[in-house]
Amino acid sequence: MPRPKLEIADIFRAHGPAWRQANAGHVSLSQLKVMSAIEACRTDALGGHVAGCTKCGHHHIAYNSCKNRHCPKCQGPTARDWIEARAEDLLPVEYFHVVFTLPAEIAQIAYWNKRAVYALLFKASAETVMTTAADPKRMGAKVGLTSVLHTWGSAMTHHPHIHMIVPGGGLSRDGTRWVASKPGFFLHVRVLSRLFRRLFLDGLMALHQAGDLAFYGDLERLVRPDAFTAWLTPFRKSEWVVYSKPPFGGPEAVLAYLSRYTHRVAISNHRLVSADAHTVAFRWKDYRIKNGDRQKIMRLATPEFIRRFLIHVLPDGFHRIRHYGLLASGVRKANLTKIRALLCVQPVEQADNHDLEPEVAPLTLREPCPCCGGPMRIIEIFRRGQKPMSRAPPREQAA
Structure with a gap:
């Protein structure tokens, strides 16, 4: 996918300082750290390396990524590595997508x-599925699931919800059988909804009784137990x-879905249309439209756009x-090994990397040469604030 012409980093670099000054005292340290990381991502502020092609001699300079989980540019490689690890966990069964x-x-x-509340959302939704699936009247099996927290809607408004991926079946109570769900059907949505609500x-x-909730504005009165009840x-x-989709x-479709959802941030760079000191325009989907084109262009005041992006910064150390x-x-x-034995399928074979030369493998980049497709090797590493000694030659000379 080609690099977008406009990025969140461009908006933060150009208009972030004024926004921080206007909102001084109302921005958390976590949000400030995210802004700083995105602004510095893939710039000389973080250092980098010079890569050279072993075939055609092409050189190019690559700056380091910030690796912040809220950075749109850093989530692609992170998601790719995570998906490769999860591919080993897939089973040859139906998979279902449930949203809370x-x-x-x-x-x-x-x-x-x-x-507190995001953690409760994780816990209540997971317990809902596992309890319902274990009910002998439903499936009567112990299931496994992967949950992903999203806190945004398409317009970057605050909309917390859980995307859950669940294999269509589970182990019997004694662990000796694989109990499959009905073809094309997982669990009754109404049953899930009511248990989740409770x-x-x-x-x-x-949480309220423990004093772990804070209230502001029109709802400040809810601090009183009687008012909250x-x-x-x-x-x-x-x-x-x-919602159960x-x-x-098949397994490939599960991986394709996970690659889109697991490491997504509030808005990708590719949805941005334009930005200046006054307005940011971006593409969004209006899900209220049942039939017709849902794609629209939304225009927000630049300070409001920055605010909406930052309200989705997660607490430090919080697993999404x-x-x-x-x-x-x-x-x-251990569970996957047992399930595969019950299903009479072989585990996913892992690539044998023992023959790789340890001193060479870490220096070989995953991306091939943009000129000839040959392997790219790191020929120089430079630190923050340093300039590379090796200069990348013009594109036509590198060929």
């Missing part, structure tokens, strides 16, 4: 209490949105991808 969404009013509470609201009440009452009767076409049940990190390998 919070009501807009409760999402406001999450906005003020990100660490578990989440009970958990939210527990009364405010929650209507949500115990309303319908909560849980049709099963994927989590595994549960059979796929929990500590037991995943």
Whole structure:
């Protein structure tokens, strides 16, 4: 995919200083760190290396990435490496995509209490699926799942929800059989919705009783237990949105989906259309349109665009991808081995890298030469603030 003409980094570099000054005292340290990382990403501020082609002699300078998980430019390589690791975990069964969404009013509470409420969203949604699947009236099996947190809608508004990938089946209670779900069907959405609603609201009440929730503005009154209990009452009767999509076409489709969702940030550089000191324009999808073209152009004041991007910065150390049940990190390998034996399938073969020369492999880049397709080797490394001694020759001379 060609490099976009406009990037989030361009907007932050040009208009970030004025925005920080105007919002001094109202921006968290985590948000400031994200802005700084994105602004410095792939510039001489982070150092870099000079790569040379072993065939045609082409040289080019590459600056280091910031590797911040909120940076649009850094998520592609990170996602690629993560997907390659997850490919070993795929089973030859149907996979389902389940989405858990919070009501807009409760999402406001999450906005003020990100660490506590996002963690509760993970826990309640995972427990909902595992409890329902274990019910003998449903599937009667222990399942595994991978959950990914997204906090945005297409317009970068605050919209926390969980994307969950679940294999269509699980181990029997005694662990001796693979129990498959019905073809094309995982679990009843209404059952999931009601259990999720109860578990989440009970958990939210527990957070309130422990004094772990903060309230501001018009909802500051909810700090009182009686007011909070009364405010929650209507949500115990309303319908909560849980959506189960049709099963994927196969393991390759699961990986394609995961590559799009696991390491996504609030907006990609490719959605940007234009930006100046006053307005940023970007493409978005209007999901309210049922039939017709959902693609539209949204124009926001530049300060509002920066604000919307930064409200999706996660708390430091907060994991946005989590595994549960059979796929929990500590037991995943053993469970997958047992399941493959029950399904009579061979494990995914891993490439044998023992014959690689250790002193050469780390210096060979994954991307081939842009001129001839030959392997590229690192011929020089330079640190922050340094200039490379090897200068990249003009493109036509490198050939």
